[in-house]
Amino acid sequence: MPQTTRSYHHGDLRVALVDAGLELARVGGVDAVGVREVTRQAGVSPASVYRHFDDHRALVVAVALAAQDRLAEAMVERIGTLVDEASALVDDAASLVDEIGSLLEEEGTSPDGATSSADALTSELAVARLRGVGLGYIDFALAEPGWFELALLTFDPRPGGGPAVMVDSEVPAPFLLLLDALDGCVAAGVLTPQQREHAEWPCWSAVHGFADIATRGPLVGQDPAALAALGRRVVEAIIAGLRA
Amino acid sequence: MPQTTRSYHHGDLRVALVDAGLELARVGGVDAVGVREVTRQAGVSPASVYRHFDDHRALVVAVALAAQDRLAEAMVERIGTLVDEASALVDDAASLVDEIGSLLEEEGTSPDGATSSADALTSELAVARLRGVGLGYIDFALAEPGWFELALLTFDPRPGGGPAVMVDSEVPAPFLLLLDALDGCVAAGVLTPQQREHAEWPCWSAVHGFADIATRGPLVGQDPAALAALGRRVVEAIIAGLRA
DNA sequence: GCGATATGTTCACAGTGTTCACATCGACTT
DNA sequence: AAGTCGATGTGAACACTGTGAACATATCGC
Structure with a gap:
């Protein structure tokens, strides 16, 4: 982890999003891992997903790989x-x-x-x-x-x-x-x-x-x-x- | 079929919706059978689905049974x-x-x-x-x-x-x-x-x-x-x- | 024929994925 | 050391979805 200070930049948002998706999918299945829900879980804005993933599908694929x-x-x-x-x-x-x-x-x-x-x-x-x-x-x-x-x-x-x-x-x-x-x-x-x-x-x-x-x-x-x-x-x- | 005349009432909208869903699902899978898409296919208003099915899920189930x-x-x-x-x-x-x-x-x-x-x-x-x-x-x-x-x-x-x-x-x-x-x-x-x-x-x-x-x-x-x-x-x- | 009822419509609302202009940070260049 | 620039996060907007409430119309029982 590069830094633990809560700054404007997140440090490693990509893995944070995947982790959030993993946590959501554990109980809700694949339908539970949505752009807005994942970003809510990570305490971040919905559009931030598109800095790390092309698509909603790409996010799901990353979570699926995990x-x-x-x-x-x-x-x-x-x-x-x-x-x-x-x-x-x-x-x-x-x-x-x-x-x-x-x-x-x-x-x-x-x-x-x-x-x-x-x-x-x-x-x-x-x-x-x-x-x-x-x-x-x-x-x-x-x-x-x-x-x-x-x-x-x-x-x-x-x-x-x-x-x-x-x-x-x-x-x-x-x-x-x-x-x-x-x-x-x-x-x-x-x-x-x-x-x-x-x-x-x-x-x-x-x-x-x-x-x-x-x-x-x-x-x-x-x-x-x-x-x-x-x-x-x-x-x-x-x-x-x-x-x- | 009770009547073939195109009137305000559709005659048998329920089966028409299921048929439309079947046609859509044939190429698009389960994701293609949505309330609005099915009603579009049947030339009818989206909310009309709820006169025949409790839910979006109920519609999908009916198509699935077919x-x-x-x-x-x-x-x-x-x-x-x-x-x-x-x-x-x-x-x-x-x-x-x-x-x-x-x-x-x-x-x-x-x-x-x-x-x-x-x-x-x-x-x-x-x-x-x-x-x-x-x-x-x-x-x-x-x-x-x-x-x-x-x-x-x-x-x-x-x-x-x-x-x-x-x-x-x-x-x-x-x-x-x-x-x-x-x-x-x-x-x-x-x-x-x-x-x-x-x-x-x-x-x-x-x-x-x-x-x-x-x-x-x-x-x-x-x-x-x-x-x-x-x-x-x-x-x-x-x-x-x-x-x- | 007339009212009750079933059926279809319109409008509105909450929620979604997605885009775009903008804000902010870290790092590299000179 | 200052300044620029690319990377990263934000906010507002758009199009779309499912769904409910109020309304309109056609059909059926008396």
Whole structure:
């Protein structure tokens, strides 16, 4: 922060506006982030927005990008806990394998069984990561529906209703997490390269669709525990569908 | 229609407004159906809306219900063609089975094979119906994105941002088509009752999610043929996931 | 035929995004 | 060190929106 004195100039109005928009969107969704409302929240004049953003839409996009960052953070956190749990199981199983191996050492047992079970364990880890992507996305949507609504908007690349060209320069972070997890699955042997191809779209469709249904669709207001269980069901179903 | 004369009273302004809204929404989406714009289209004064609808939102909901009907129509049409194709295959296969059966009649062949293959054929029919539900939904979304955006809105049951109670009185027709198709699958032995339980949500999530992604998401503007292929992939993946 | 009622209109108001001329500050030049 | 200039915030205005109240007119029941 360059200065804390309240002068005519604000110091860093742009981020202040985005923060205000974030706060408003958290409870009111995308409709709550308007030019006048945001400037009111920031204690500034409405027209000041146009010194930092071309348009109302540009302001919304900036807020949406911030919400998207929050989504990505929540996802990596969820992935971390799920992978940690899985790797704890892996460690337990590995020590168990070692124990059994040392017990059976006197006999001439082949180490093939150990390596194949190790493969199964790394597979489990890769699947846990993929699970984390989906569940992190869903949990964020349920926990912060306003931000979630915002985070979607940026995926929409039409600037003003034009011919809608695909964005290829800047892939959103949440989507990258999914791509990486899928690549990890083929590296771990969970998915064949053929199964991997375009697999991001079935995954994203199922997870995003559930989040949308639970957030603005017929499942709105349902019991959170039931929603979480349904979300797990959706994630397991689409993962099973990919491997079939 | 009570009268076609153009008098001070409009005859049936309510449906005229809904039709105008439908026409506007077709190209402009939900944002295009505003009180003033709709009345302009219908050649009538803005405040006349409030003789037929409580609110701007009520007008939008009425238009959305109409769009939902179009969606249901498109789905039953798609289901019909897919089921017809499948049943043609079924007939061909059945006649083939008969032929083979009559050829093998001289030998003492057991009819078990015929009945089990007949089972497989009815299964294929049930799956074709399920496929039709998903592909009909997706095709409609791709063909009429404006109407599709509208059709979703009605699934959102909040009247004014209240505590969002679940609608149980009037289940939308498109959703009923899915439920029936799933029940048909368990009747045909494709799905066990345990697999059937809550299966509507993974299905709806995947299909709706893909439609949303292809309509307002990162796949907007992609090659229609490629989108159709991806849609088929999504439908197959989620069906496989349910049966796994 | 006549009154009651349903339906459409006009006017007004609050709120929105947006623009433009103006005010003010910080920084760079000479 | 003074002065200029670009960057940033302000205030008033415009066009537009949804909405309500008072008014006008056509249709229906008696």
